[in-house]
Amino acid sequence: MQYRKFGTTGLRVSEVGFGAWAIGGAAMIGNTAIGWGDADDTVSAEAIRASLDAGINFFDTADIYGLGHSEELLGRLIGDRKDVIIASKVGNVSRDGQFTIDYTKEYILRACEQSLRRLRKDTIDYYQLHTARLEHLQQGDCITAMQELQKAGKIRYWGLSLNTFDPLPEAEYLLNQGLGNGFQLVLNLLNQRSLPLLKAAVEKGYGIIARMPLQFGLLTGKFDKGISFPENDHRHNRLLPAIVDAVAKALGPVWELCEKYQCSKTQLALSYLLSYPEVSVIIPGIRTPEQMAGNTSGLFQLEETDLRMIESLGKTVFVPLMEQIKQQG
16 A cells, blocks of 8 residues: 655545445435445445555545444444544534535534544544535634634544535635645546646645545446446436446547556546545545455556546546536436
8 A cells, every 4th residue: 555645734644545435324314315325334344444454544434424324333443543544524414304514613513523422533633524615614614613623632634525516616715715734526537627726735735635536436337328226325316327328438538548557447547546646545435345455456657648638538528428417416
């Protein structure tokens, strides 16, 4: 396992982290799935242990994942180990059977205490506002809450998990104000909207977490247009057959690189992200020891010409495709 600096925090993170959304299980808010279908806690525990053995030291979760169950699992398996970095998030809420958001100071302070109990920790290493928008940042309550938590020793560092499709306004606000320590952003072969942020963020000392590196599994090459997902999997209404088929066709030129590098599609997708030195850590979702092994082996540096080719496709071919995905929620 290779390790990278997380901005100017002093944290040294494994370049491949553990995305802990899926191990939260098949949580629902009303009739809306917010998880990845059924999960076996025994298998999840095996995946966590295997990841630790492989040198993964960065685990990313949120209080909404499994409605707290993801944090509870990490708490049971990892607890307050000093050699492991736990990142969690706050702001997305299940309330009265509805999905809502809450970035008030009172809620964030209370939610942090609850996360600490579930994680069995005294301090959360890296705490994130879960896709707070510009209006919330400008109002200021959420920023005050994070600063108070940091001063009280409840969190070591904090940052913002940016929204999927329009990350620039919120990132620029924090950059201009010099607030926070890092960003979690969506970045993958298909969705390159966050690329312009990388250099500016790193120049100002921010760490970068790249989430959705495999775009809900679309970039593993394992799906075809006949794929279907159970109703308790959030992909049920997102990854429709037409989208899966369109993505497969659009990525044809990219997948030709697999022969050049003698790698799998998963390895190419993850290596693409790690070829940017500004990226501190990528967080593919890990549910099993087998997924952990597949997400951490055979990674490499892409040649500059190949990076530029992929970026060119991102600006032309992939933009309308991402709009189609956006419309599905």
